[in-house]
Amino acid sequence: MDLDTQTIDGACHCKTVRFRVRLTDGLHTARRCTCSYCRMRGAIAVSADLEGVDILAGSEALSTYTFNTRAAKHFFCSRCGIYTHHQRRSKPNQFGVNVACLEGVSPFDFDDVIVYDGANHPEDAYSSPPRVAGHLKFVRA
Numbered sequence: 001m002d003l004d005t006q007t008i009d010g011a012c013h014c015k016t017v018r019f020r021v022r023l024t025d026g027l028h029t030a031r032r033c034t035c036s037y038c039r040m041r042g043a044i045a046v047s048a049d050l051e052g053v054d055i056l057a058g059s060e061a062l063s064t065y066t067f068n069t070r071a072a073k074h075f076f077c078s079r080c081g082i083y084t085h086h087q088r089r090s091k092p093n094q095f096g097v098n099v100a101c102l103e104g105v106s107p108f109d110f111d112d113v114i115v116y117d118g119a120n121h122p123e124d125a126y127s128s129p130p131r132v133a134g135h136l137k138f139v140r141a
């Protein structure tokens with residue numbers, strides 16, 4: 001895994017949905033979130049600008065889930081159920097992209113992932129970055 005990867009291909013589990021993403025800062029933006037949805041979903045996301053995600057195939061299979069303010073749009077494959085990306089509530093000009101969908105990247109390649117305190121959302125304040133709730137560390141046996 002190359003943390004400085006800028007452009008990388010991705011797909012859902014059944015490979016119906018395929019996409020190419022240009023990341024804002026490689027895999028350095030990897031994060032998790034404590035909000036009610038993310039804590040169930042359990043995915044690690046990296047950042048891309050909205051124009052940085054090109055759906056190459058399967059756009060008709062993409063479903064959207066919204067809740068609460070409905071500001072964030074969570075995309076997932078309607079066939080295999082895998083979350084591919086989401087439009088952020090805190091930064092609507094950005095997508096979070098599921099690292100587990102990216103070619104050659106595993107969530108378990110990351111030693112330490114920042115966890116943002118999405119459960120206590122800073123009311124979409126652009127100026128203040130989300131608070132860090134903690135870190136998830138993967139300790140190899």
Ligand SMILES: [Zn+2]
Pocket residue numbers: 012013014015016017077078079080081082
């Ligand atoms: Zn799928």
